[in-house]
Amino acid sequence: MGKKITSREEDYSKWYNDIVSEAGLAESSDVRGCMVIKPYGFAIWELMKSQLDIMFKETGHENAYFPLFVPKSLFEAEEKNAAGFAKECAIVTHYRLKNDPEKKGKLIVDPDSKLEEELIVRPTSEAIIWKTYKKWIQSYRDLPILINQWANVVRWEMRTRLFLRTAEFLWQEGHTAHATKEEALIETKLINDLYSDFAEKYMAMPVVKGYKSESERFAGAEETLCIEALMQDGKALQAGTSHFLGQNFAKAFDVKFADKSGKLEYVWATSWGVSTRLMGALIMSHSDDLGLVLPPLLAPIQIIIIPLIKSKDDPKKILDKTNELFESLKSQGIRVKIDNRENSSLGFKLNDSEVKGIPMRIVIGEKEIDNNEFEVFYRHNLKKISSNFDNLIDIVSSSLTTVQTEMITNSKKRLKKNTHEVNTYDEFKELISNQSGFVIAGWDGTNETEEAIKSETKATIRCIPENLDSKGVTCIYSGKPARYKVIFSKSY
């Protein structure tokens, strides 16, 4: 039996770490801030990745691959972007080790191998990609370029947490080039909507979409759109961002195109990304004190079958039935597994399937076969449904959809319940101090107000939703007319 999982009430942060560890999702490595993504965790990431990849391709994007390293001179070309990442980047300065003359069997950096120009391990790839796009773009006929890259990036974070904030993480980064501002703006929004659809449909995690305030924008962007999710502890988690980069990178790398009339113009750009941080969001959206809870669409194992063979039983009878069910479910395209570990007790197996968040479970023993009555156990609500053998497949099959839908509905309810609109700063402070989720309030649009609220309450503007009317609203802090109604929250 594994370690008991700390309850959310006792220690939310420890609860999260326990789930990551006990479900076998990831662990810290010997490299500061870098994680090992374990097979079960990686299998979930692979499902996310393949679905996102389908959605990118359906919207006309292609994958490509650009270098891991960015020469310093390219890195610094777009100054705001460089300033945003300069303080947290891994820098390659040498390319050879040699034997340590003083310690046999040990190696030291060979000082003769110093690079003429240092290489930055990409924290994001705008610089190296726009340097490349310069070669690819001459005329309007070369546009748009709609490219995505699946890659690892490195940001030297000082305080790291598995999946949520790590020095190295996996992500996808889209980098598009357009002839017009309008087209780039449409792309920025298209992708943010795509992220939102993915989060809701596949992760069963509804999000709020909106613009970032200037202070929270991506370094080098003109506008940043984002999706913000609400975790069970009432804190927000930025789950994806899509940036309208204007002509900033085109100007930094001198990328112009000849339009139809032959006139040279700078190219318009977007970039966008989601990362293994989504794993953290998924874990914190659905899991409970028993362990991980996974929506069926992202579950590497959608149903587990546990054969229960007691000493007096006929093993063949039970294993045959188990295999029969396994094969029927598998042939329906369901991700099914048999837990046939010999040295583990039934209790261990039941617990293990719950900790791992496997959506459905069926135990097959002599009793079930003799009575022709089988129970499907559902992880998300801990309920059971009984059925005869013939109907099992239909029930499991249709449950994949129902469970997914129920999880979405529950998450939506939780989001709604934890979203409050306030008119006064006192109400605001009350809600924020209780970490009560998303707080909608009027904001005068100034940096000063945003900064003051942040330093007094630790709440930040998560986003400026498009559809909130600010007419007649006043700023909760300054009392001036509100420029926007925005969503505040403490956040990850």
Added chain:
Amino acid sequence: MGKKITSREEDYSKWYNDIVSEAGLAESSDVRGCMVIKPYGFAIWELMKSQLDIMFKETGHENAYFPLFVPKSLFEAEEKNAAGFAKECAIVTHYRLKNDPEKKGKLIVDPDSKLEEELIVRPTSEAIIWKTYKKWIQSYRDLPILINQWANVVRWEMRTRLFLRTAEFLWQEGHTAHATKEEALIETKLINDLYSDFAEKYMAMPVVKGYKSESERFAGAEETLCIEALMQDGKALQAGTSHFLGQNFAKAFDVKFADKSGKLEYVWATSWGVSTRLMGALIMSHSDDLGLVLPPLLAPIQIIIIPLIKSKDDPKKILDKTNELFESLKSQGIRVKIDNRENSSLGFKLNDSEVKGIPMRIVIGEKEIDNNEFEVFYRHNLKKISSNFDNLIDIVSSSLTTVQTEMITNSKKRLKKNTHEVNTYDEFKELISNQSGFVIAGWDGTNETEEAIKSETKATIRCIPENLDSKGVTCIYSGKPARYKVIFSKSY
């Protein structure tokens, strides 16, 4: 119309570069030795990757992800492995840039951010992985571990060529841990056979399988199995390797397990990999002087349809027929594309499809529709087949298999034709100096002979095939009894 491709006869090496460039597969980047893999090239790599991934999973392997960096102390733990890679590795020494006080807008490495211990960008991941496995392995119940990782690695190569040898490349690396030597040996062979099957079936590239001689083994391995392919210029290309690592890494990282009797034993290991180098192998196996030739199973576009609309034609009639064919082929799961670029001539499009190696092509014009006679053009043999519209789908569908089979047959013939067995060193030198492919010869098994032959002829032992009987054979160089019959060749 693109640049003309240099013929193989004129300059084989330039021919290769022209194809990589003109087919839009990859290009050099601003980072020394690192390439940009362009969308069309990456799409081919994705097809390889997804097929290999299926084959790894079918044989019980799971994917996971380990850190990009290896701390120096771990890197040097397995001394032979470290020595093998120390001279060509990228080393991270600092983690922050700061503003250059002397040049506004420029950045310099912040000397205060020097790392206590340098980090090596992984050239291969045995060290970091075995350090992790130590935590995962206590008893025989934890074994075997069968893990694969898709990742980027960096080896600071001085002379690079797109796909064939680059400083950064993409690959998969399997790392398995076993309770017994026998099991590890079986795994090593299983994977080498899997690589061989993949190369033959999917890449249409038959290979020779065998063991590496000691001097050509992976640094840290007890045995290296490999697959060797023969390129059109008569040079060999090592396309994949599978290493039996013995207990070397287990000893370096002190990884022991309790066997069933409770006795502590060191764990047995394998590692194995193929990389984007396979792209180079694929290109050089099939392409001709017109451009790339792709086997249907790895072609991102298996068939291209070009609508031909002349000024007197009814565009709707032609486009409707084009779409009808497109939809029917697509519904069969065939990767089909319509080339509907408006500003390009038919000649440009025909040429483009040939340079890109698209296996089949159909042009649809008024004439074809009126006569109900359509031509399917085959890239691999430049032949055409005529058909009425109703039979087109069947022809295209079945051609996917026939073309693949014909390409395999042709490659096998070429391999056979370019494999020669010799008994004397004179014959050997004659063949090697003419770069005539694989040369089978007796070898006395000594390093001295291997070294002498290499320095005199530039030929190396590509592998020691398992099934060649060396009884009664003498070594071509020393005249002593041959220990093995081996395959020599010049190589990439």
